[in-house]
Amino acid sequence: EVQLVESGGALVQPGGSLRLSCSASGFTFSAHNMHWVRQAPGKGLEYLFGISPNGRDTFYAGSVRGRFAISRDDSKSTLYLQMSSLRTDDTAVYYCVKEGGTHMFYWGQGTLITVSS
Amino acid sequence: DIMMTQSPDSLAVSLGERATITCKSSQSVLYSSNNYNYIAWYQQKPGQPPKLLIYWASIRESGVPDRFSGSGSETDFTLTISSLQAEDVAVYYCQQYYYTPWTFGQGTNVEIK
Numbered sequence: 001e002v003q004l005v006e007s008g009g010a011l012v013q014p015g016g017s018l019r020l021s022c023s024a025s026g027f028t029f030s031a032h033n034m035h036w037v038r039q040a041p042g043k044g045l046e047y048l049f050g051i052s053p054n055g056r057d058t059f060y061a062g063s064v065r066g067r068f069a070i071s072r073d074d075s076k077s078t079l080y081l082q083m084s085s086l087r088t089d090d091t092a093v094y095y096c097v098k099e100g101g102t103h104m105f106y107w108g109q110g111t112l113i114t115v116s117s
Numbered sequence: 118d119i120m121m122t123q124s125p126d127s128l129a130v131s132l133g134e135r136a137t138i139t140c141k142s143s144q145s146v147l148y149s150s151n152n153y154n155y156i157a158w159y160q161q162k163p164g165q166p167p168k169l170l171i172y173w174a175s176i177r178e179s180g181v182p183d184r185f186s187g188s189g190s191e192t193d194f195t196l197t198i199s200s201l202q203a204e205d206v207a208v209y210y211c212q213q214y215y216y217t218p219w220t221f222g223q224g225t226n227v228e229i230k
Contacts, residue, residue: 035219045167045210045221059217061118095166099214103179104172105157109165 002026002106004096009111016086016115022079022096022108029077030054033099036070036081038092039110046092049081050099064090086115119144119213123222129230136198138225140211145191148215155215158187158196160207161224167210171196203229 008020022034035050049070050059058070069082079096093110120143130136146155154174159167169178171187174194184199198205206229211222 037219044224045212047218047220050217050219061218103169104176105169105214107166107169 002098002101002103004098004106004108006094006096006108006111009094009113011114011116012086013117014086014088014115017082017084018086018113020081020083020094020096020111020113022081024077024079024096024098027098027101029072030074032101034072034079035059035097035099036079036094037097037107038090038094040089040092043092048094051079083113086113088115091115118218119146119216119220121211121213121220121222123209123211123225125225126223127226127228129228130198130201131230132203133200134230136201136205136227138196138209138211138227140189140194140196140222142192142194142213144216146213146215147191154190154194155213156187156189156194157212157214158185159210159212160205161210162207170209198227201227201229 003025005023012018033052036048038046047061051070067085071080091114093112095110096108098106122141124139156174158171161167170181170185175187186197188195208224208226210224
């Protein structure tokens with residue numbers, strides 16, 4: 001069974017940094033593009049980043065470029081999102097998403113980041 | 118970036134009646150080489166992640182009831198719930214995955230009239 005478990009969510013002060021992890025199981029992690037999407041409270045879905053197998057290619061939206069970075073460790077079946085210079089408008093639930101395979105898109109349960117002083 | 122525009126923003130439908138949501142993309146998401154439209158539809162209930170309903174514009178995800186259907190091509194797409202059930206109350210999103218970054222519609226809130 002496919003599982004994606006995000007972790008690392010926390011309450012953090014503006015200007016702070018955080019690293020999110022997404023631990024994958026039930027599929028060949030190294031064969032799939034992986035993505036991060038976030039959702040601010042009461043708002044819609046916003047694509048952040050994607051990364052190809054082996055990290056060869058990355059795909060990103062402009063809104064967090066330069067502050068956030070995506071990476072993966074295929075040996076650990078884990079996806080990461082490194083976030084820095086956090087702002088109050090980064091408050092959101094952050095989802096990791098698997099692309100392709102048995103399910104075209106499979107979403108984790110999400111992890112909440114709250115940026116507040 | 119591709120802009121995805123859903124309508125309506127909110128929809129109230131009687132139980133057993135049809136619900137129709139439209140999604141318009143600012144550019145075609147039809148890939149001519151495979152004739153696939155790179156559109157997905159999701160259902161999201163409070164406190165839950167989005168649940169994939171439809172991909173390739175019209176392919177129902179495994180386990181999704183057949184009252185959900187998707188149609189359309191190039192820039193205009195529709196999600197139809199043929200007979201609304203109480204458990205269908207949710208927010209529905211369209212997504213294009215032809216281009217990166219993926220972009221999503223703003224969401225349509227479906228409720229019972």
